Amino acid sequence: xxxxxxxxxxxxxxxxxxxxxxxxxxxxxxxxxxxxxxxxxxxxxxxxxxxxxxxxxxxxxxxxxxxxxxxxxxxxxxxxxxxxxxxxxxxxxxxxxxxxxxxxxxxxxxxxxxxxxxxxxxxxxxxxxxxxxxxxxxxxxxxxxxxxxxxxxxxxxxxxxxxxxxxxxxxxxxxxxxxxxxxxxxxxxxxxxxxxxxxxxxxxxxxxxxxxxxxxxxxxxxxxxxxxxxxxxxxxxxxxxxxxxxxxxxxxxxxxxxxxxxxxxxxxxxxxxxxxxxxxxxxxxxxxxxx
Amino acid sequence: xxxxxxxxxxxxxxxxxxxxxxxxxxxxxxxxxxxxxxxxxxxxxxxxxxxxxxxxxxxxxxxxxxxxxxxxxxxxxxxxxxxxxxxxxxxxxxxxxxxxxxxxxxxxxxxxxxxxxxxxxxxxxxxxxxxxxxxxxxxxxxxxxxxxxxxxxxxxxxxxxxxxxxxxxxxxxxxxxxxxxxxxxxxxxxxxxxxxxxxxxxxxxxxxxxxxxxxxxxxxxxxxxxxxxxxxxxxxxxxxxxxxxxxxxxxxxxxxxxxxxxxxxxxxxxxxxxxxxxxxxxxxxxxxxxxxxx
Numbered sequence: 388x389x390x391x392x393x394x395x396x397x398x399x400x401x402x403x404x405x406x407x408x409x410x411x412x413x414x415x416x417x418x419x420x421x422x423x424x425x426x427x428x429x430x431x432x433x434x435x436x437x438x439x440x441x442x443x444x445x446x447x448x449x450x451x452x453x454x455x456x457x458x459x460x461x462x463x464x465x466x467x468x469x470x471x472x473x474x475x476x477x478x479x480x481x482x483x484x485x486x487x488x489x490x491x492x493x494x495x496x497x498x499x500x501x502x503x504x505x506x507x508x509x510x511x512x513x514x515x516x517x518x519x520x521x522x523x524x525x526x527x528x529x530x531x532x533x534x535x536x537x538x539x540x541x542x543x544x545x546x547x548x549x550x551x552x553x554x555x556x557x558x559x560x561x562x563x564x565x566x567x568x569x570x571x572x573x574x575x576x577x578x579x580x581x582x583x584x585x586x587x588x589x590x591x592x593x594x595x596x597x598x599x600x601x602x603x604x605x606x607x608x609x610x611x612x613x614x615x616x617x618x619x620x621x622x623x624x625x626x627x628x629x630x631x632x633x634x635x636x637x638x639x640x641x642x643x644x645x646x647x648x649x650x651x652x653x654x655x656x657x658x659x660x661x662x663x664x665x666x667x668x669x670x671x672x673x674x675x676x677x678x
Numbered sequence: 679x680x681x682x683x684x685x686x687x688x689x690x691x692x693x694x695x696x697x698x699x700x701x702x703x704x705x706x707x708x709x710x711x712x713x714x715x716x717x718x719x720x721x722x723x724x725x726x727x728x729x730x731x732x733x734x735x736x737x738x739x740x741x742x743x744x745x746x747x748x749x750x751x752x753x754x755x756x757x758x759x760x761x762x763x764x765x766x767x768x769x770x771x772x773x774x775x776x777x778x779x780x781x782x783x784x785x786x787x788x789x790x791x792x793x794x795x796x797x798x799x800x801x802x803x804x805x806x807x808x809x810x811x812x813x814x815x816x817x818x819x820x821x822x823x824x825x826x827x828x829x830x831x832x833x834x835x836x837x838x839x840x841x842x843x844x845x846x847x848x849x850x851x852x853x854x855x856x857x858x859x860x861x862x863x864x865x866x867x868x869x870x871x872x873x874x875x876x877x878x879x880x881x882x883x884x885x886x887x888x889x890x891x892x893x894x895x896x897x898x899x900x901x902x903x904x905x906x907x908x909x910x911x912x913x914x915x916x917x918x919x920x921x922x923x924x925x926x927x928x929x930x931x932x933x934x935x936x937x938x939x940x941x942x943x944x945x946x947x948x949x950x951x952x953x954x955x956x957x958x959x960x961x962x963x964x965x966x967x968x969x970x971x972x
């Protein structure tokens with residue numbers, strides 16, 4: 388606490404003591420406008436009725452937003468809802484499982500000495516270097532052999548193991564769980580399972596939130612795996628659903644407003660999650676980046 | 679190392695990860711290598727049972743993948759695209775991180791959040807947004823700049839723009855977080871020695887950032903070699919992107935459109951090998967030059 392306050396004040400003093408850099412501020416604002424522009428544009432475009440989309444000024448709001456949403460939700464008996472639900476299952480369920488596996492693995496690797504530890508860690512981390520493309524085809528073939536190719540499992544299961552998250556969890560466990568606490572627990576007669584579930588895991592929660600968020604976004608954004616695995620569009624996540632909407636509507640300007648509204652609605656939840664969980668994005672990012 | 683004092687517990691804790699690793703990483707990799715060495719031989723007219731059978735052909739499929747001119751043009755396109763994305767995206771990420779870290783900017787929090795925001799937009803949605811912004815009938819920028827964003831030469835730049843837009847914020851945040859972890863005293867000392875903000879950035883901050891820059895570069899190299907989502911999503915909007923624009927798109931076409939799994943397997947191993955060689959090659963070059971003192 389003490390150091391944190393000192394740092395802030397000394398930082399403030401430097402800030403107050405120096406003139407505002409007009410050029411640096413302007414450069415950053417140009418960057419911000421560049422990044423916000425497409426998002427603002429799709430927000431505006433989603434409010435336009437099909438007629439307004441081509442006739443009104445590109446950056447003025449239209450009047451068709453509710454009609455667009457109603458039309459999108461009615462599209463092919465409400466398949467958009469299915470896509471949204473599927474995305475939640477894949478991203479939410481996948482990220483939860485992934486976080487649990489990563490946290491327990493990271494804890495074991497950080498807090499135990501055992502034969503084969505380094506070998507197992509190297510092997511698991513090596514997975515980061517294997518491109519998704521090498522895995523996608525055989526994963527598809529193996530899933531189709533056991534009859535699970537066109538199922539939710541085919542998208543969910545391969546995304547649970549995430550080497551980078553195990554790496555982050557290991558670093559986090561090493562820093563957040565004092566050995567003395569575990570020793571004290573052992574002296575009190577707690578078993579290893581109990582120590583893991585009652586002592587270690589609660590201490591790892593902040594790190595787990597970070598891992599969960601990154602995995603959630605990664606799975607939500609994944610296109611290749613569901614694109615390859617799924618044939619039945621009732622199991623599509625939003626990304627693949629949007630893609631099929633685009634393919635069927637690219638040459639029909641009548642469908643443009645539907646595609647734009649779909650794109651807008653699909654990014655809203657993620658942007659909301661992103662803004663509310665802002666402070667977590669920085670936790671341990673640096674410890675992950677600087678080896 | 680002596681046997682674990684805790685019995686089987688660490689192994690039990692690692693079991694889920696090891697099982698998943700085996701099932702979804704090790705087995706598929708082995709299976710790809712196996713597939714890549716097979717080929718279907720058709721005897722006679724290819725009719726009836728036994729007319730088509732799998733035969734072992736060793737490295738023939740790899741040789742074919744390396745000799746495939748269509749694939750080579752794909753590599754060249756991705757090389758140009760990747761170089762563009764890497765330089766612009768990481769350059770901007772570094773610039774923004776340094777600007778955010780300097781004490782003299784206003785609205786830093788707003789800019790940081792705004793620049794990181796595209797990270798929350800999936801590649802498909804990002805490409806869709808930009809794709810519509812490129813379309814002549816809708817684009818507000820096209821009228822101003824008077825450029826065709828989707829013709830044969832500009833389409834690479836247009837696609838690179840989508841990748842830069844989506845990736846600059848994440849890389850900026852990684853670099854910025856690293857910068858924030860540096861003790862402020864270091865800058866004070868440099869200032870007392872008479873260093874300007876610019877000199878501090880170049881002489882103090884960038885050297886400290888080097889390992890983080892190296893890591894983000896390696897991750898970006900791996901990602902650009904496997905580019906698939908952006909060109910695939912942009913394809914319906916223009917006829918300048920072929921179905922084999924990038925090597926990974928060719929793998930997809932071979933495996934799922936033309937049904938030649940063996941070629942697809944061989945090509946995907948070539949892609950993996952090239953990305954490994956490039957990332958390790960890059961790491962080695964950087965180690966030899968940048969970390970010599972360390």
